[in-house]
Amino acid sequence: MKGINQALTKGFVILMFSAFIISCASIPELSVNYQLPPPSGQLKGKEVVFTFEDTRKERDILALGAKKDLRNFSGNISFSVARHNEPGFKIGVFEFPALMKSAFNRRLETLGLKLVPEQSPGAPELLIVLSEFTLDLVSRKWVVEMNYEASLRKNGKVLSKQTIGGKAERLKLIGLREADSVLGEIFTDLINRLDVVRLFQQGGLLVP
Numbered sequence: 001m002k003g004i005n006q007a008l009t010k011g012f013v014i015l016m017f018s019a020f021i022i023s024c025a026s027i028p029e030l031s032v033n034y035q036l037p038p039p040s041g042q043l044k045g046k047e048v049v050f051t052f053e054d055t056r057k058e059r060d061i062l063a064l065g066a067k068k069d070l071r072n073f074s075g076n077i078s079f080s081v082a083r084h085n086e087p088g089f090k091i092g093v094f095e096f097p098a099l100m101k102s103a104f105n106r107r108l109e110t111l112g113l114k115l116v117p118e119q120s121p122g123a124p125e126l127l128i129v130l131s132e133f134t135l136d137l138v139s140r141k142w143v144v145e146m147n148y149e150a151s152l153r154k155n156g157k158v159l160s161k162q163t164i165g166g167k168a169e170r171l172k173l174i175g176l177r178e179a180d181s182v183l184g185e186i187f188t189d190l191i192n193r194l195d196v197v198r199l200f201q202q203g204g205l206l207v208p
Helices: 002-025 064-069 096-110 177-193 196-202
Strands: 030-035 047-054 077-082 089-094 125-138 141-154 157-171
Touching: 030 096, 030 177, 047 096, 064 125, 077 096, 089 096, 096 125, 096 177, 141 177, 141 196, 157 177, 157 196
Parallel strands: 030 077, 047 125
Antiparallel strands: 077 089, 125 141, 141 157
């Protein structure tokens, strides 16, 4: 009898452990790999206050089709950064707004900008307003859309402005590989597309 009980107990433990592994494996995790452009130092020595605002109407990055496919998605994204011509390294797991801020911080630093606190006197403000970021699954294709506006301000006045946006898609094959790939591609393209040097030039803060 004792042997039977031990066997039953062991079997129960194995069953519970297996259920735990399966439940963990069923939690989908999206990944974004951001490829930094080559460092330029074009704005070296200049200071800026960086501010980020999330004005998306829907804070969930998954649209209806993607929600059906990623039922247990936590909302957090694994974020990796790759310096120019180097492999990526994982920064951590973030909610999307924090991920955006982390990426822009690194992008601005490649230009030589010094990021200073909001109360810094005389420093211009670079405001990034995110209006859309969605991942959807439509007709077996992963579809990503992203839009944001960047404005350079000083003393409450808008000096220059740029609107950046785009859409990309990738056929779904196995798992989330293609979703991660298209997320990283459009994220990298649209973050790096922002011409911060031109914002400073148009704002009269840098001689062309």
